[in-house]
Amino acid sequence: MNPRELIVRRVAKELNDGDVVNLGIGLPTLVANHVPKGMKVIFHSENGFVGLGPTPPQGEEDKDLVNAGGQYATVNPGGAFFDSAMSFALIRGGHVDVTVLGALEADENGNLANWMVPGKMVPGMGGAMDLTVGAKKVIVAMEHLAKGGAPKILKQCTLPLTAQKEVDMIITEMAVIRVTNEGLVLEEIAPEFSLEDVQKATEAILKISPNLKKIEVE
Amino acid sequence: MSKLTDINSIINRINNGAVLMIGGFLGVGTPENIIDALVAKGVKNLTIITNDTSFPGRGISKLVAAKQIKKLIVSHIGTNPETGRQMNAGEIEVELVPQGTLAERIRAGGSGLGGILTPTGVGTIVEEGKKILEIDGKKYLLELPLKADVAFLKAYMADEEGNLVYHASARNFNPIMAMAADYVVAEVEHFHTAGNIPPDEVMTTGILVNSVIFEDSKDAMKGGA
Numbered sequence: 001m002n003p004r005e006l007i008v009r010r011v012a013k014e015l016n017d018g019d020v021v022n023l024g025i026g027l028p029t030l031v032a033n034h035v036p037k038g039m040k041v042i043f044h045s046e047n048g049f050v051g052l053g054p055t056p057p058q059g060e061e062d063k064d065l066v067n068a069g070g071q072y073a074t075v076n077p078g079g080a081f082f083d084s085a086m087s088f089a090l091i092r093g094g095h096v097d098v099t100v101l102g103a104l105e106a107d108e109n110g111n112l113a114n115w116m117v118p119g120k121m122v123p124g125m126g127g128a129m130d131l132t133v134g135a136k137k138v139i140v141a142m143e144h145l146a147k148g149g150a151p152k153i154l155k156q157c158t159l160p161l162t163a164q165k166e167v168d169m170i171i172t173e174m175a176v177i178r179v180t181n182e183g184l185v186l187e188e189i190a191p192e193f194s195l196e197d198v199q200k201a202t203e204a205i206l207k208i209s210p211n212l213k214k215i216e217v218e
Numbered sequence: 219m220s221k222l223t224d225i226n227s228i229i230n231r232i233n234n235g236a237v238l239m240i241g242g243f244l245g246v247g248t249p250e251n252i253i254d255a256l257v258a259k260g261v262k263n264l265t266i267i268t269n270d271t272s273f274p275g276r277g278i279s280k281l282v283a284a285k286q287i288k289k290l291i292v293s294h295i296g297t298n299p300e301t302g303r304q305m306n307a308g309e310i311e312v313e314l315v316p317q318g319t320l321a322e323r324i325r326a327g328g329s330g331l332g333g334i335l336t337p338t339g340v341g342t343i344v345e346e347g348k349k350i351l352e353i354d355g356k357k358y359l360l361e362l363p364l365k366a367d368v369a370f371l372k373a374y375m376a377d378e379e380g381n382l383v384y385h386a387s388a389r390n391f392n393p394i395m396a397m398a399a400d401y402v403v404a405e406v407e408h409f410h411t412a413g414n415i416p417p418d419e420v421m422t423t424g425i426l427v428n429s430v431i432f433e434d435s436k437d438a439m440k441g442g443a
Binding site: 045049062065066068073121123125127163164165 | 243244245246247269270273292293294295296297302305314316317318319320321322324325336337338339340341342343344374384385386387388389390391392393394
């Protein structure tokens with residue numbers, strides 16, 4: 001299984017029946033394809049609705065209905081549209097159960113950096129800061145290493161933060177890591193990697209869970 | 219008296235240096251005909267409060283390309299490389315605001331509030347220069363209200379009273395911007411005589427809307443990424 005596929009399938013296992021979930025742009029968006037069968041998850045789209053559905057077939061697009069990445073989308077029966085103030089009130093107010101975001105860096109204090117690289121790339125934070133602060137559970141879904149092989153899971157983020165001490169879990173193609181008050185706990189490891197491989201690819205020191213398991217996905 | 223207005227008489231009100239709110243999220247829910255008219259008039263040094271600068275060739279990006287903007291107050295510029303280029307070249311000032319904070323600052327501006335307290339941005343560079351208040355042991359940033367001279371909205375339908383109905387995700391920032399400007403203009407796709415929108419279905423009351431622009435243009439029908 002390719003690394004990105006493994007990540008999104010493993011993230012999908014974190015969802016619970018009835019959860020309201022916001023998926024970030026890029027890799028996290030693909031989690032929607034792997035919601036466990038028989039489970040109902042309601043997707044929140046921060047541009048102003050709940051009940052985000054699949055991409056419409058060609059020719060059936062509605063020019064006024066897009067996801068938070070600006071791509072044509074659909075709304076499922078039972079969904080609802082609202083304005084941006086309401087959308088973010090839902091986020092900050094604790095009405096969104098889970099958010100899944102990509103990251104440039106994450107660290108052992110639960111900090112996250114994903115919105116700018118000073119002097120290089122300043123796209124803006126969009127809704128990421130509100131989602132990270134407001135969602136009940138924050139999952140970082142990303143490839144374990146940066147392009148070029150540098151670690152992204154650090155003792156301390158070097159880039160400007162998106163939010164402080166808000167990340168609950170980090171899921172990569174190598175590992176499932178839980179952020180705790182005592183630091184990062186390695187809970188699951190991909191079958192093809194050793195503990196040594198994962199620690200070598202991680203700047204922060206990983207504590208090994210007594211219940212360490214192999215990552216299993218459907 | 220109907221609020222239906224000619225687009226040119228609206229654009230004539232807009233002068234260099236105006237502060238404008240413009241609805242939309244990545245171009246969806248953005249009044250394209252009004253933007254085209256602003257580009258044609260060539261007003262300069264605008265301050266634009268809006269969520270993002272859309273994709274090249276669409277929505278706010280047309281005002282960026284025509285170099286009519288002095289300052290942007292936005293949450294995201296990543297989908298339009300020209301905005302980043304002008305920012306890095308010092309040609310345009312960009313104040314980046316978390317999207318939920320942007321929405322609440324606009325809401326505060328239109329609701330008579332002196333600001334809002336939000337946990338968003340605490341411990342990040344967003345908190346720089348802002349008052350931090352601790353309430354029940356949790357830190358919040360004091361974020362100040364935003365107001366504009368004119369708000370340009372996009373709605374699906376209006377009636378003569380200026381009552382508005384939005385469609386799908388094109389609602390986004392439009393209803394809150396309708397509250398926060400001295401003069402409010404809505405560009406719509408459908409126009410009805412008074413009383414033809416049931417009060418239960420009105421999303422923005424006509425008391426907030428000064429003028430309605432009904433432009434049956436093919437260009438306004440384009441959408442999506």
